[in-house]
Amino acid sequence: MVILKQGFRQSQTWLHKWSGLLLGWLLYAVFLTGTVSYFQDEITFWMHPERHQADTRKIDLDAALASLQPLSQGAALLRLDLPTQRNPLLSASWSKEAGHRGVRQQAILDPASGRIIRDRPSEGGNFFYRFHFQLWHINLLMGRYLIGVATMFMLVAMVSGVIVHKKIFRDFFTFRPGKGQRSWLDGHLLGAVLALPFHLMITFSGLVIFAFLYMPWPIKAEYGDRTMRFFAEANPMPRIAEAAKEPMPLPALSPFLEKARQQWGGGTTAWVTLHHPGDRNAQIEVGMNDGRVTAVAPRLIYSAADGQLQQRLGKLKPVAQVARTLVGLHLGRYAGPLLRWLYFLSGLGGTFMVASGLLLWAVKRNGNAPSAQGWRLVRVLNVATLAGLPIAMTGYLYANRLLPDGLAARDHWEIHCFFGLWFLALLHAEVRPHGRAWVEQLFCGAGLLAAIPLLDWLAGHWHWPVDTSYREWLLPGFDLTCLTLGTGLGWLGWKVLRHPEGAGTDPARSPAAGDQELASPEATL
Amino acid sequence: MRLLAFCLIYAGFCCLCLSMSKHYRQVFGAAPSVPMSRLLRWAGWCLLLCSWGGWLLTDGGFIGSLLFIGLLPLAGLPVALLLPYRPRWPMYLASLGVAAGLLLLPITS
Numbered sequence: 001m002v003i004l005k006q007g008f009r010q011s012q013t014w015l016h017k018w019s020g021l022l023l024g025w026l027l028y029a030v031f032l033t034g035t036v037s038y039f040q041d042e043i044t045f046w047m048h049p050e051r052h053q054a055d056t057r058k059i060d061l062d063a064a065l066a067s068l069q070p071l072s073q074g075a076a077l078l079r080l081d082l083p084t085q086r087n088p089l090l091s092a093s094w095s096k097e098a099g100h101r102g103v104r105q106q107a108i109l110d111p112a113s114g115r116i117i118r119d120r121p122s123e124g125g126n127f128f129y130r131f132h133f134q135l136w137h138i139n140l141l142m143g144r145y146l147i148g149v150a151t152m153f154m155l156v157a158m159v160s161g162v163i164v165h166k167k168i169f170r171d172f173f174t175f176r177p178g179k180g181q182r183s184w185l186d187g188h189l190l191g192a193v194l195a196l197p198f199h200l201m202i203t204f205s206g207l208v209i210f211a212f213l214y215m216p217w218p219i220k221a222e223y224g225d226r227t228m229r230f231f232a233e234a235n236p237m238p239r240i241a242e243a244a245k246e247p248m249p250l251p252a253l254s255p256f257l258e259k260a261r262q263q264w265g266g267g268t269t270a271w272v273t274l275h276h277p278g279d280r281n282a283q284i285e286v287g288m289n290d291g292r293v294t295a296v297a298p299r300l301i302y303s304a305a306d307g308q309l310q311q312r313l314g315k316l317k318p319v320a321q322v323a324r325t326l327v328g329l330h331l332g333r334y335a336g337p338l339l340r341w342l343y344f345l346s347g348l349g350g351t352f353m354v355a356s357g358l359l360l361w362a363v364k365r366n367g368n369a370p371s372a373q374g375w376r377l378v379r380v381l382n383v384a385t386l387a388g389l390p391i392a393m394t395g396y397l398y399a400n401r402l403l404p405d406g407l408a409a410r411d412h413w414e415i416h417c418f419f420g421l422w423f424l425a426l427l428h429a430e431v432r433p434h435g436r437a438w439v440e441q442l443f444c445g446a447g448l449l450a451a452i453p454l455l456d457w458l459a460g461h462w463h464w465p466v467d468t469s470y471r472e473w474l475l476p477g478f479d480l481t482c483l484t485l486g487t488g489l490g491w492l493g494w495k496v497l498r499h500p501e502g503a504g505t506d507p508a509r510s511p512a513a514g515d516q517e518l519a520s521p522e523a524t525l
Numbered sequence: 526m527r528l529l530a531f532c533l534i535y536a537g538f539c540c541l542c543l544s545m546s547k548h549y550r551q552v553f554g555a556a557p558s559v560p561m562s563r564l565l566r567w568a569g570w571c572l573l574l575c576s577w578g579g580w581l582l583t584d585g586g587f588i589g590s591l592l593f594i595g596l597l598p599l600a601g602l603p604v605a606l607l608l609p610y611r612p613r614w615p616m617y618l619a620s621l622g623v624a625a626g627l628l629l630l631p632i633t634s
Contacts, residue, residue: 173542173605178583190605194598293587339588342595349598 009163016160019153021378024358025385026150031354034132035347037125038252038332038340039478041086044124046478047400048108049461051119054446055112056088056471061253061272068107072277076243079101079273083111084289085470090114093380098275098340099240121411123398127418128393132210136415141213148214154203161192168193179361180499187445188356198346199353205330208323234320238301244281250274251282251304260300263309270297280305288314294324295333304381332431337470355386380429380437387441388425390489392446394448394482395421401455426502435496442493452487453479528633529626530579534593534600536619537572540565542604543616552612 018133036043045051064080072078080274083089090109090395097100108117123130130136162168168189192199212219212230217455219230257269267290282304287297298314316324332343346431362379399417429437446469456479457464465472542548543564549557557565580589604615 058602122600169590169620170545173538173545173548173601177609190602192597197594332546339592339595342592345599347597495609496532501597 006079009166012160012163014021015165016157019355020157020357021361023150023153023157024354024361025381026146027154028351028354028358028385029389030147030150031347032130032393033128033352035344036349036393037129037132038335038343038347039481040125040129041084042125042474042478043085043128044122044126045089045474047122047124047397048119049115049401049459051089052461053109054089054110054117057112059083059090059111060114061257064092064109064111065111065114065250065253067114067116068094071105071107073352075130076276077104077273079104079271080340081271082269084270086474090118090336094445100237104290120400120405121409122414123279123411127396127415130279137419143212144213145476148210149190150206151203151206154492155207158192158196158203165189165192181360182358183365184360188353188360191353191356195346195353195525202330202347202350205326207267208326209330211323213325223285231414233317234323235296235316238283238285238299238311238313240275241281241283243279245391246280247278248280248282248305250282253306256284256286256302256307259302259307259309260288263312264288264290264298264314266290267298273305277304283310293328293334293336294321294330295328296324296503342418358382358386365443380426383429383437383441384422384426387438387445388422389430390445391448392418392422392427394445394452396451397482398448398455401459405428437498439493442496444488446486446493448486449482451488452482452486526579526583526630526633529623529630530583531600532574532597532619532626532627533572534596535604535615536623537569538601538604539573539619540569541570542569542608544569544577551608552616554592561566575627599609 045435059082061080065078068078072092072094074096076096077100078097079092079095081093088111090111091106092109093104093106097103097105108119109115110117127136131146134140135146136143139148152398164402165171171186171189172193175183175190177183207214216227219227223230239259253272257272260269261267267288270289271287273287275285275286284302284304286302287302288300289297294316296314296316298308301311302308303310319484323387334338335343358378359382362375362382396414396418399414400500403417407413425441428441432440453462462476462479463475467475534630543552543557545564546562549555549562549565577590577593580593583589584592603618607614607618
């Protein structure tokens with residue numbers, strides 16, 4: 001029995017170690033970019049200074065439609081996304097094609113005046129968000145598969161981790177500082193066990209989002225080649241009438257919004273879509289936001305001609321409801337400020353867990369790695385990923401402010417800066433001594449992050465909040481968060497600097513006798 | 526109410542922590558008696574349960590539970606991090622927090 005138990009735990013150790021290492025770097029990037037994506041709207045707002053002056057106290061949809069008129073002439077679909085607390089602007093998109101699948105053009109408008117804001121092109125927070133689930137510069141599907149594999153291994157690493165570190169619950173409150181590797185392991189376990197419900201939820205729900213990509217066979221078996229029907233049934237879309245090709249002026253929109261609110265019984269309006277605007281068969285679709293988790297907005301579709309309610313969508317079938325609840329939990333779109341911050345902090349905790357795991361892998365194998373070259377590669381990649389990614393991400397923000405205004409494809413250049421900096425971090429980690437590389441990159445990231453408020457202040461974008469509303473705190477909150485994160489990174493750098501061996505990863509130092517739990521679990525049995 | 530509910534998680538974790546003889550020794554220098562340890566463990570779980578109840582009252586079943594789960598690490602981490610540096614602080618802070626939460630209850634809720 002004892003042998004069997006040993007064998008099982010040993011195999012789990014192997015699994016935890018290697019699944020953690022091979023996909024750890026990718027998982028770290030996924031965790032970090034995903035974590036900041038909880039503030040995607042806020043990042044996007046920050047990255048468009050032209051939007052900061054917009055008057056967001058009231059909404060005039062008719063003025064917005066008037067100023068869109070010359071642009072969206074002949075559009076078969078025109079959608080207006082109403083301002084929210086987090087994104088206080090009116091976004092318009094339109095398409096020549098009817099239905100919901102056409103290619104769209106977009107504009108951002110000042111909600112009060114309906115004025116179109118001509119802002120610099122930028123992906124904003126969307127870049128981090130997309131990178132989080134499909135990477136960048138590689139095939140979209142490929143990226144999603146890669147991250148799916150990583151996520152599955154994350155789940156494996158988590159389950160095997162609980163088995164490997166079997167004392168995880170007995171050591172629930174154990175933290176022993178100043179003991180090098182031991183402290184890192186304590187931190188790794190503390191981060192893992194305290195937020196275990198969050199980690200399990202976020203990883204599993206992450207898999208559910210693209211489950212149809214990873215396991216397409218059930219849909220194939222049931223629907224054959226008509227897979228789109230599956231999605232239409234899971235998330236019903238409104239039926240759009242054909243255009244009558246007879247003109248009819250569009251009625252005022254505000255009464256429809258009020259009517260939708262009443263007929264749905266509360267909630268706020270998230271968007272209005274006009275199908276065939278200016279036609280006799282025009283339809284007005286109102287999307288509601290009632291704070292539900294599923295992130296599937298209820299829709300009410302009215303006939304523009306007589307104002308009658310034609311369709312009412314929003315009730316999901318039970319299985320779709322379960323799936324969408326998991327997806328909604330992952331996306332956190334429903335979350336108010338407090339819960340959003342908890343998501344963000346838990347995400348940072350997960351990032352720390354992955355990072356400390358990667359560090360431990362390298363530290364454990366001081367001098368007795370299976371291959372010296374492989375071990376060196378791990379350490380270089382550790383620096384370049386763990387310390388390099390924050391530099392690249394912050395550099396992306398700097399590029400947004402510092403690149404010349406007239407630059408062609410400015411939005412692409414912002415992303416080039418991100419990848420360029422990341423590559424430089426890799427080169428730097430390769431040529432510098434290991435301990436120095438850590439310190440220099442951590443301090444570089446810390447300095448860049450902490451100087452974001454300074455950058456804003458110098459550029460004249462800083463303003464003091466006049467009240468405690470979310471809108472007023474969007475920009476100062478962003479700056480203060482950067483300052484705090486920068487300080488945290490600086491503290492880490494300082495810790496490494498003070499440590500004579502640089503992150504405790506000097507090859508000459510052999511692991512202390514009591515520190516071999518990961519390397520040889522049988523020692524603790 | 527939310528302040529109190531948060532402090533209750535913290536206090537609950539403190540009790541659970543002290544119910545482990547390793548940490549009890551860290552704080553008081555001696556191992557706890559068996560009934561003491563059992564009492565602390567029960568008190569800890571009860572406090573956590575009370576806190577969960579508090580979140581259910583303030584934010585409803587779904588969001589309340591999520592907030593409760595999300596706040597667990599935020600309350601547990603300071604207990605673990607303070608322990609090696611200032612072993613008695615978590616205990617004092619927990620008492621102070623619950624007292625403040627109770628006193629401020631008329632204002633905050």
